[in-house]
Amino acid sequence: MRVLLDTQIMLWALTGSSRLRAVARDLITDPANDIYVSTASIWEIAIKHALGRGDMPVSGGRAAELCAAAGYRELPVTWQHAVVVETLPPLHADPFDRILVAQAMAEPLRLLSRDAAVAGYGAIVMAV
Numbered sequence: 001m002r003v004l005l006d007t008q009i010m011l012w013a014l015t016g017s018s019r020l021r022a023v024a025r026d027l028i029t030d031p032a033n034d035i036y037v038s039t040a041s042i043w044e045i046a047i048k049h050a051l052g053r054g055d056m057p058v059s060g061g062r063a064a065e066l067c068a069a070a071g072y073r074e075l076p077v078t079w080q081h082a083v084v085v086e087t088l089p090p091l092h093a094d095p096f097d098r099i100l101v102a103q104a105m106a107e108p109l110r111l112l113s114r115d116a117a118v119a120g121y122g123a124i125v126m127a128v
Contacts, residue, residue, distance in 0.1 A: 002034045003027060004075065004104050006113040007041040007096065009128070014066045015057055024112055024128040036075040037067045038103055044096040081106050092117040101125070 005013065005028070012020035013028050028035055046060025058066065067074070077099060084102035092098055097118050104111035104124045111118070111125045119127035 001027075001032070002036065002107070002109045003126075004036045004038060004100060004107075004109040004111045005041070005072070006100055006111060006115065006118065007044050008114065009112050010037050010041055010067070010072075011045070011057065011063070014063065014070060021114075021128050024114075027112060027126070027128075035070075035072045036109060037072045038075045038100055039077050040096050040099045040103075042067075075103060075107070075109075077103070078106075088121070091120040 009020065009024055009028075011017070013025070027033060042060050042064050045056055045058065045063045049056040049059045081099060081103045084106045085098050088098055088101060092101075092115075097113075097115060100111055100113075101118060101121045101124070103109065108124065111121075112128055113119065113125055114128060116127070119125050
């Protein structure tokens with residue numbers, strides 16, 4: 001399966017957080033799955049870390065290094081992804097989450113998230 005991690009899930013996986021549920025951990029560590037991280041997630045971390053947000057335990061640069069070391073695949077944001085955002089119903093206002101949903105739909109990938117609003121986008125999202 002091709003799985004796109006949302007930013008929070010990715011951070012929890014990289015930092016070994018106990019907040020990452022076993023079902024998510026199993027999906028991420030299953031060698032049969034291809035794990036993707038969006039450029040948008042690294043961008044989100046970089047912005048929030050630079051603002052001194054306490055919920056960003058690493059910088060964007062460090063997150064990118066850790067993703068590469070974990071074997072995650074980088075998913076750049078393309079024009080096609082940006083255009084899909086226009087078609088999304090307004091279930092979620094966060095632009096980072098909306099681009100992740102659009103990327104999952106366009107590629108296609110399954111988006112792994114614990115955000116209840118993101119889960120409203122349907123079967124493309126695996127709510128864990």
